Amino acid sequence: MSIIRDINxxxxxxxxxxxxxxxxxLLRSLEEDFSKAKPFAGKRIALSIHLEAKTAxxxxxxAAGGAEMYVTGSNPLSTQDDVAAALAKAGLNVYAWHGATExxxxxxxxxxxxxHANIIIDDGGDLVHMLHTTLQDELPYVIGGCEETTTGxxxxxxxxxxxxxxxxxxKVNNADCKHLFDNRYxxxxxxxxxxxxxxxxxxxxxxxxxxxxxWCGKGVAMRAKGLGAQVVVTxxxxxxxxxxxxxxxxxxxxxxxxxxxxxxxTVTGCDGVITEPDFLQMKEGAILCNAGHFDVExxxxxxxxxxxxxxxxxxxxxxxxxxxxxxxxxxxxxRLVNLAAGDGHPAEIMDMSFxxxxxxxxxxxxxxxxxxxxxxxxxxxxDLEVANxxxxxxxxxxxxxxxxxxxxxxxSAI
Numbered sequence: 001m002s003i004i005r006d007i008n009x010x011x012x013x014x015x016x017x018x019x020x021x022x023x024x025x026l027l028r029s030l031e032e033d034f035s036k037a038k039p040f041a042g043k044r045i046a047l048s049i050h051l052e053a054k055t056a057x058x059x060x061x062x063a064a065g066g067a068e069m070y071v072t073g074s075n076p077l078s079t080q081d082d083v084a085a086a087l088a089k090a091g092l093n094v095y096a097w098h099g100a101t102e103x104x105x106x107x108x109x110x111x112x113x114x115x116h117a118n119i120i121i122d123d124g125g126d127l128v129h130m131l132h133t134t135l136q137d138e139l140p141y142v143i144g145g146c147e148e149t150t151t152g153x154x155x156x157x158x159x160x161x162x163x164x165x166x167x168x169x170x171k172v173n174n175a176d177c178k179h180l181f182d183n184r185y186x187x188x189x190x191x192x193x194x195x196x197x198x199x200x201x202x203x204x205x206x207x208x209x210x211x212x213x214x215w216c217g218k219g220v221a222m223r224a225k226g227l228g229a230q231v232v233v234t235x236x237x238x239x240x241x242x243x244x245x246x247x248x249x250x251x252x253x254x255x256x257x258x259x260x261x262x263x264x265x266t267v268t269g270c271d272g273v274i275t276e277p278d279f280l281q282m283k284e285g286a287i288l289c290n291a292g293h294f295d296v297e298x299x300x301x302x303x304x305x306x307x308x309x310x311x312x313x314x315x316x317x318x319x320x321x322x323x324x325x326x327x328x329x330x331x332x333x334x335r336l337v338n339l340a341a342g343d344g345h346p347a348e349i350m351d352m353s354f355x356x357x358x359x360x361x362x363x364x365x366x367x368x369x370x371x372x373x374x375x376x377x378x379x380x381x382x383d384l385e386v387a388n389x390x391x392x393x394x395x396x397x398x399x400x401x402x403x404x405x406x407x408x409x410x411x412s413a414i
Contacts, residue, residue: 011086021057026389034062048126051071060092095111214268
């Protein structure tokens with residue numbers, strides 16, 4: 001039995017899912033293949049990804065492949081209640097609602113994992129963490145899992161280094177057809193969609209500070225530049241700092257960038273990126289938001305402590321009066337701005353990412369009991385299958401090596 005807000009919201013969610021289906025040819029083709037082959041027959045899949053329409057369609061594709069689905073969200077503010085209702089109405093097991101308290105959020109995760117799941121599909125690592133801590137009795141049923149995000153992979157690497165990871169996990173985020181497109185173009189577009197629809201302010205001519213220049217940061221900075229902003233990048237990695245510089249951006253420490261920024265976007269996966277000394281240096285009206293997985297990049301706890309007044313200015317905008325009399329504004333409580341204040345990545349982008357997810361889950365089932373490594377790269381053939389399908393749907397053809405060219409490239413230099 002599902003635990004959702006209101007099953008009567010299902011028609012709205014069904015419309016959203018249908019729109020996604022029409023714009024996700026990769027997943028449509030996999031749904032057709034899976035419906036015939038039933039690669040997940042007899043398997044139970046526990047999934048925790050931001051519960052909106054693209055995720056819902058992935059769930060339906062996996063269900064078409066024979067999987068018994070147990071679904072929850074990966075962030076309390078990114079769950080869309082109408083989408084959750086639509087999945088529940090379709091017969092999937094759903095445990096999530098928008099605005100869940102921390103206690104409710106983890107109760108939903110616990111329920112999702114309490115049905116002897118064979119495959120884990122995680123976004124940020126909360127499913128895997130609970131399985132290894134408070135629900136270890138469920139571990140024997142798990143074949144393996146897939147991790148969607150950079151943050152989740154960081155947590156997995158730490159667990160593996162400590163010898164604590166108990167089942168194989170595929171690093172979906174590291175696939176070329178995921179991070180090159182989802183992290184860069186998906187995050188770049190969806191972050192600014194969330195900011196623009198929430199603030200209704202112009203970006204052109206403003207100073208935008210992007211904290212972190214990984215693939216997500218590259219996308220956010222690129223789109224900010226396209227909107228006419230002056231872009232400043234902050235980094236801790238000297239190589240990425242040089243890359244940002246050569247891409248045409250100013251590179252500064254956060255303490256200096258704090259003085260000039262109009263918009264701040266954190267995309268680091270770390271905590272304490274913007275802290276009290278930075279708040280106190282910001283100019284009047286600075287707007288802060290986060291696009292990293294957890295709400296720890298902006299030190300919201302300390303901001304609330306030092307603020308002399310807090311006031312909701314618009315939906316998803318909270319204003320804070322600082323001791324120096326200036327005001328700063330935080331979007332979506334410092335949570336993922338593109339999902340908590342928007343609809344997330346474009347459907348065509350998630351089509352590629354979720355095709356990688358679906359095929360990686362299939363790979364785990366096909367190799368049950370044969371995998372010896374705990375952290376697994378997405379097989380190259382999976383990446384290439386998704387890329388080739390994508391090119392086909394785009395109507396693009398490319399050259400192929402001739403036998404002579406293959407021989408030339410493969411011959412020894414000696």
